[in-house]
Amino acid sequence: MSDTPGPHDSSQDAQLAELWDQVRKKFATSIMVETSLSSLAQNAEAMDWPIDGDDETPSKYIDFSYDELKLLPEFAPDHSRIGLLVDILHETLAFDDPFGDMAEQIEASTSAGDQTVTRVLEDLQIPSDYPIKLTNLSEESQDLCTAEGIETIGQFAEFAQNMAQNVVIGGDFRAFINALQQCDEEEIGNYLPFRQNHKGLHAPEAFGMVIHSLSEDQKLGLAQFFGVSLTEAEQAKASSEVDTANLVNRLQAKISPILLYFGEERERLSQMVSKGESLDRTFLVLGDETVEKISIGLIGNIFSGKTVTPPKPKKQKGGFFGRLFGK
Numbered sequence: 001m002s003d004t005p006g007p008h009d010s011s012q013d014a015q016l017a018e019l020w021d022q023v024r025k026k027f028a029t030s031i032m033v034e035t036s037l038s039s040l041a042q043n044a045e046a047m048d049w050p051i052d053g054d055d056e057t058p059s060k061y062i063d064f065s066y067d068e069l070k071l072l073p074e075f076a077p078d079h080s081r082i083g084l085l086v087d088i089l090h091e092t093l094a095f096d097d098p099f100g101d102m103a104e105q106i107e108a109s110t111s112a113g114d115q116t117v118t119r120v121l122e123d124l125q126i127p128s129d130y131p132i133k134l135t136n137l138s139e140e141s142q143d144l145c146t147a148e149g150i151e152t153i154g155q156f157a158e159f160a161q162n163m164a165q166n167v168v169i170g171g172d173f174r175a176f177i178n179a180l181q182q183c184d185e186e187e188i189g190n191y192l193p194f195r196q197n198h199k200g201l202h203a204p205e206a207f208g209m210v211i212h213s214l215s216e217d218q219k220l221g222l223a224q225f226f227g228v229s230l231t232e233a234e235q236a237k238a239s240s241e242v243d244t245a246n247l248v249n250r251l252q253a254k255i256s257p258i259l260l261y262f263g264e265e266r267e268r269l270s271q272m273v274s275k276g277e278s279l280d281r282t283f284l285v286l287g288d289e290t291v292e293k294i295s296i297g298l299i300g301n302i303f304s305g306k307t308v309t310p311p312k313p314k315k316q317k318g319g320f321f322g323r324l325f326g327k
Contacts, residue, residue, distance in 0.1 A: 128154025226297030
């Protein structure tokens, strides 16, 4: 009988050759490379290895190409032994590194996912030039972006796409990447001024993110400062007058670059403030009356040129009785 393969056999031969190249390269670094093939066959629950000898180990064969292997005296009489050898080595690799196949699948999946980040930005019409400094990422993640030269959301997406798989990054940096990969609009809104079921980025949400990052006490202090009615319990929690005054100035400094980015919105808000028009409708989308009122107060201060001067601490009266009674 001729050993010349027919058309169908030729296809199988090519597949087997490809599999052989894969397993022999991987097996070169396996701790099982000097283990007897008979033992490996038993562990892999494969057919018994038909060739006897102390040198019958994977290391005896893995340096040969598929075509060279077929010419060896061990395989020339029966090429089916090559298929058995491939099966034994493949099953041993799975045992030797049980997470190998899983890691390859995860890598392929992650790579495919990373490719979607740019598409998600395009689909949601999120501008790639939006500054990372204006996102709601933590200070630690902001520092990481600075260290990696990431200044815009587009560069962030590129970093996510090209990030080496062995780099372990957690926290909100990873959560933000995941949100973009999965096109999770609600989660994206935690980091970008994005409005669910809409396209693009929005200035009111950008202001709202700044305020939402504050503690509850700070927000209550600001609400009281801008004339929002508070309950007695809320008033007790509100920040002191001095803290709130300093906080107002810090927030206005944070909001100013946001206004610069949203140029058209900045112009519209400026005109509304100068004309004395209400900003309530603009900030109604934030869905939180306290945050809305604080945003309106801060915007009003910025466009009217107001800065808040913290009150000076009261001086204690001199003398023995002044110190004694704290007057």
